[in-house]
Amino acid sequence: MRAFAALWRKEVFAFFTSPFVFVLLGFWFLLNGLMFSVILDTQAVQNDLSLLPPYLFGSGLLVWLLLPAFPPLLSIRLFAEEHRMGTLEPLLTAPIRDVAVVLAKYFAACVFFLLFWGGVLLLFLLLQLHHAPMDWARIWGGMLGAMLVSFLFLATGLWASSWGGNLVLAAGGGAALNYLLLFVPALFELDEGWLGRLARMTHLPNFLDRGFAAGLLDSYAVVYLLSMSALFLFLTWVRLVSRRWVP
Amino acid sequence: MIRTHQLRKKYGSHLALEGLDLEVAKGEILGFLGPNGAGKSTTLRILSGFLPPTSGRASVDGLDLSQQSLAARRRSGYLPENFVAPFEMRVEEYLRFRARLKGMGKKDAHRRVQELSVELGFQDRLRQSFGALSKGFRQRVGLADSLLINPPALLLDEPFSGLDPMQRQEFRAILRQLAADGKAILFSSHVLPEVEELATRVQILSRGRSKAVGTLQELQHHLQRQSPVLLRVVAGACKYEELLQQGMKHFVFTWEERRPQEYLLCLEDAKQRPALVRWLVQKEVEILEFREVRPDLDQLFRSLVGEESA
Numbered sequence: 001m002r003a004f005a006a007l008w009r010k011e012v013f014a015f016f017t018s019p020f021v022f023v024l025l026g027f028w029f030l031l032n033g034l035m036f037s038v039i040l041d042t043q044a045v046q047n048d049l050s051l052l053p054p055y056l057f058g059s060g061l062l063v064w065l066l067l068p069a070f071p072p073l074l075s076i077r078l079f080a081e082e083h084r085m086g087t088l089e090p091l092l093t094a095p096i097r098d099v100a101v102v103l104a105k106y107f108a109a110c111v112f113f114l115l116f117w118g119g120v121l122l123l124f125l126l127l128q129l130h131h132a133p134m135d136w137a138r139i140w141g142g143m144l145g146a147m148l149v150s151f152l153f154l155a156t157g158l159w160a161s162s163w164g165g166n167l168v169l170a171a172g173g174g175a176a177l178n179y180l181l182l183f184v185p186a187l188f189e190l191d192e193g194w195l196g197r198l199a200r201m202t203h204l205p206n207f208l209d210r211g212f213a214a215g216l217l218d219s220y221a222v223v224y225l226l227s228m229s230a231l232f233l234f235l236t237w238v239r240l241v242s243r244r245w246v247p
Numbered sequence: 248m249i250r251t252h253q254l255r256k257k258y259g260s261h262l263a264l265e266g267l268d269l270e271v272a273k274g275e276i277l278g279f280l281g282p283n284g285a286g287k288s289t290t291l292r293i294l295s296g297f298l299p300p301t302s303g304r305a306s307v308d309g310l311d312l313s314q315q316s317l318a319a320r321r322r323s324g325y326l327p328e329n330f331v332a333p334f335e336m337r338v339e340e341y342l343r344f345r346a347r348l349k350g351m352g353k354k355d356a357h358r359r360v361q362e363l364s365v366e367l368g369f370q371d372r373l374r375q376s377f378g379a380l381s382k383g384f385r386q387r388v389g390l391a392d393s394l395l396i397n398p399p400a401l402l403l404d405e406p407f408s409g410l411d412p413m414q415r416q417e418f419r420a421i422l423r424q425l426a427a428d429g430k431a432i433l434f435s436s437h438v439l440p441e442v443e444e445l446a447t448r449v450q451i452l453s454r455g456r457s458k459a460v461g462t463l464q465e466l467q468h469h470l471q472r473q474s475p476v477l478l479r480v481v482a483g484a485c486k487y488e489e490l491l492q493q494g495m496k497h498f499v500f501t502w503e504e505r506r507p508q509e510y511l512l513c514l515e516d517a518k519q520r521p522a523l524v525r526w527l528v529q530k531e532v533e534i535l536e537f538r539e540v541r542p543d544l545d546q547l548f549r550s551l552v553g554e555e556s557a
Contacts, residue, residue, distance in 0.1 A: 006347030010336075017335050086331045090392065093295040093327075094348050095320040 003096040004104050011108030014077070021112075024073055028066070029119045035061055036123050049127075050135035054213040056120075057142030059205035063149065068182060071150055072174025074113065075157030078105040079236075080170035098240040102158070102233055109154045117147055137215035145212025148225040149204055153178045155232035162239040181228075248273050248431035249294060249323075249400050254303035256289050256455075263289045265455040266303070271431040271448075273399070276422065278446030279435040280548060286455040287435035288328055291404045294433070295325035307400050321349070324393025328404040328435075330385060334378030338369065338388055341377055342395065349396045356395075363391040367421060382409035386418070394425075401425065403434040407441050419445050439548060451548060459547065466547050476520065478510045478527075479536035490530060498523050511540070 015021050039045055039055045056062060082088040091101065121143065128134050157174035164170070181204065188199035200206065202224070211218035249271040256264040264286045271277040279287050292298040293305050296316045305312045310319035332341045339360060346356035364370040367387045372380060377388065386406060393401055406422075407415050422445060426432055436442050442449055443463060450460040459466055480487060491502050491510065499515040500523075514520060524537055 002350055002352075003348045006344055010344045014333065014335070085333070086327075086329060087333055089292075089297055089327045090325075090330070090332070090345075091348075093297050093320060093325045094345070095317050095350065096348055097317065 003094070004100040007091075007096065007101065007104035008108050011078070011105050012111060015074075015108065015112040018077065021074065021077075024070065025116065025119075028070055028116050031066055032062070032120050033123065036120075049132055050138060053135065053138035053142040053215075054209065057146045057213040058209040062146065063205050063208055064182065067146065067150055068153055068178030069175050070116070071109075071113065071153035072157030072160060072171045072178065075109055075154055075161050075174060076167050076170040077161075078109060078158055079161040080163075080165055080167050081161075083165035084167065092240070092243075099237055102237045102240065106155060106158055106233055106236075109158070110151050113150055113154060114147075116150070117143055135215065138213060141211075141215045141217065142208065142213040144217075145208045145221070148212075148222065148229075149208065152181075152225050152229045152232070155229040155236075156181070159232045159236045159239065162236045248275075248308055249277075249402070249433050250304075250306050251290065251294070252304045254290065254293065254305055255301045256286070256293065256298070257301045263455050264293075264300075264303075267452070267455065267457055269433075269450055269457070269460070271400070271433045273431050274426055274429050276426045276432045276434065276445055276447045278442035278449045279433060279452060280437065280439070280442050280449055281435075281452035282437060284454075285452040287437075287452055288404050289455075290452075291325070291402050291433070291435060292327075294402050295323065295327075296320045297325075321396065322398050323400040323402055324395070324398045326386075326389045326393045326401070326403045326406055328408065330389030330392075332377040332385075332388065332392075335376055337374055337376055338364075338380070339373040342388065342391055345392050346395045351396065359395055360391075363394055367391050368417070383411065383414040386410060386414075390418075390421070399430060401430055401432045401434075403432065405436060406434055407436060407438060415441065475511055475513045475540050477505075477536060477538055477540045478512055478534065480508050480510075481533035481535055482508050483533065487532070490527075490532065494523070494526065497526060508535075 036056060039052060039060075042055070045051050045055060079088065082091065092098075121139075124134060124139050153174075156177045157171075160174035160177060161170040163173065181202075185199040185203040186205075188195045189203055190196060191199065201220075204225075207218060207221035207225070210216075211221050249269070251267050251269050254264050254267040255262070267286070267290060269277070269279075269290070279290070281287050289298065293300050294307060294312065296312050296319060299313065307319045308322040310322060312319050332338075336344070342360040342363070343356045346359055347353070351359065360373075361370070364373055367390060369384050369387045369391070372384055372388075377385065380388065386409070390403075390406070393403070403422075407418060410418060419441075422432060422434070426447070434445070446463070448460065448462050449466060451458040451466075487508070487510070488504070491512075494500070495502075498519050500512050500519075502510050502512045505511050512523075514523065524534070527534060527537075
């Protein structure tokens with residue numbers, strides 16, 4: 001536990017001292033701010049402010065464009081950069097379990113990503129300060145859903161990052177995987193058969209649109225997102241273990 | 248303390264280690280010598296728990312790396328070749344993080360880092376970021392990292408690379424002291440004088456195979472049996488290389504040119520020396536010097552791996 005806490009703290013500290021991460025954070029705030037103001041300017045939202053969370057967190061630019069791209073950019077430093085720098089060898093020869101290494105790095109990234117969402121929350125708080133009537137159930141729901149999706153995308157990014165020291169491949173691979181998770185179910189969603197049913201059950205924007213961003217806590221979606229995150233963390237662990245134990 | 252038995256490692260079709268046996272006892276410094284690609288780093292990486300062996304066994308303090316990796320890693324300190332830490336971290340922060348990673352409490356970690364920084368002479372660099380350190384100080388930080396939990400075994404991969412002569416001398420003194428404190432030290436190098444000066448035993452590796460192992464005296468004795476002699480001749484019109492090739496038809500020996508008109512001959516049978524001198528005189532070679540030489544590690548190394556690395 002001590003080793004896990006030490007590594008987690010070091011990783012969080014490393015995020016806070018990385019200029020690249022702050023550039024990333026700046027872009028995220030800028031793009032989210034732009035999207036927020038554009039959505040806020042639409043006639044429908046002007047008429048009914050409760051539509052703002054579904055428009056922002058639902059099946060829009062955020063989920064289709066920004067969310068798949070940003071988490072892998074953050075997670076490349078977790079393994080790929082360590083590999084490239086040569087700091088992975090001292091880490092993996094320290095007396096710490098591989099599972100603790102994976103979890104400490106993942107949770108550090110998740111905690112840091114809360115800062116990304118904190119900026120978005122700030123925009124809603126600004127509106128509240130101007131006495132705008134806010135639907136907080138939809139806001140919290142939408143944020144929770146988007147956060148869970150971003151945690152899943154961090155897990156896929158972590159897995160891509162564990163494959164080697166090529167940063168472009170790690171970031172590109174993670175983003176590509178995230179786009180696959182978004183687009184593949186979207187392609188088969190209209191199918192009448194089992195494929196369509198499966199696609200509708202795994203279509204991430206659906207979870208946000210019809211569940212979280214509508215202010216509903218969909219337990220199926222929560223379990224699905226957490227399970228998928230756990231699957232990619234497991235794959236990352238397998239990657240580390242195989243590196244150490246597959247001759 | 249550190250042991251491998253029939254250790255094999257394959258990278259795809261390339262066999263990096265082929266049945267390597269080694270043993271380092273408490274208080275001993277084993278110099279692991281070999282040309283680049285001999286398998287030294289692979290062995291150390293297996294012993295540190297970073298790589299798995301293809302077959303065979305590796306253990307530290309009786310703990311098998313395949314079965315008790317975590318416990319074995321607690322019993323050894325590993326300094327990889329070209330050790331690096333995150334450049335942005337301060338030395339003190341990094342070492343305290345590593346101490347905590349290795350299971351030490353906050354206070355103990357702080358105390359140990361201060362202690363090691365004094366012992367290894369970098370106490371005035373603790374507040375500097377790792378990226379700002381010279382190669383010598385980086386190596387010291389790496390060594391401090393490997394010593395944090397005071398492990399009984401040390402695995403050091405090319406610990407002297409990039410150090411200046413003063414730093415090398417200091418580093419040697421530190422390692423000698425650690426061995427005197429009872430640590431088993433295995434270090435790899437392809438710098439012969441380093442090994443010659445520091446190691447209590449030497450193991451020579453070539454193409455994944457152990458070629459020789461023993462104390463320097465034992466290895467010298469091994470080469471002594473080959474009776475190396477130094478032949479120095481007067482410069483003249485005679486083509487000595489051709490002559491020596493001719494001589495190989497009559498006597499069993501190998502030779503190499505050390506300098507112009509200076510050759511090192513290794514006879515298989517020392518009794519053949521007088522006959523060889525007579526034969527050289529017969530061939531009108533003007534001999535300035537013909538004397539037995541004490542073989543050094545360099546000669547032994549070249550005689551064992553020279554041909555293969557060539």
